[in-house]
Amino acid sequence: MKRKTYRNFMRVMNALQKDKHYSASEAEKLTHIIFDNVEHDKGYGNRTAEYFLSLVICKEDFIQQCAE
Numbered sequence: 001m002k003r004k005t006y007r008n009f010m011r012v013m014n015a016l017q018k019d020k021h022y023s024a025s026e027a028e029k030l031t032h033i034i035f036d037n038v039e040h041d042k043g044y045g046n047r048t049a050e051y052f053l054s055l056v057i058c059k060e061d062f063i064q065q066c067a068e
């Protein structure tokens with residue numbers, strides 16, 4: 001996914017909620033960040049939203065890292 005369409009936005013947001021266990025509001029914010037990264041990456045690496053989605057860690061891992 002290289003374009004920020006409603007369908008692509010919802011696919012990434014749902015993946016964050018189901019696979020990474022983020023709440024709806026957190027997933028929405030992260031999805032905006034992911035597509036901003038895709039836009040800023042054009043012309044350099046041309047990486048997709050799936051690439052940036054794979055860089056996001058699970059919420060449980062994030063909480064564990066913050067606790068340390």
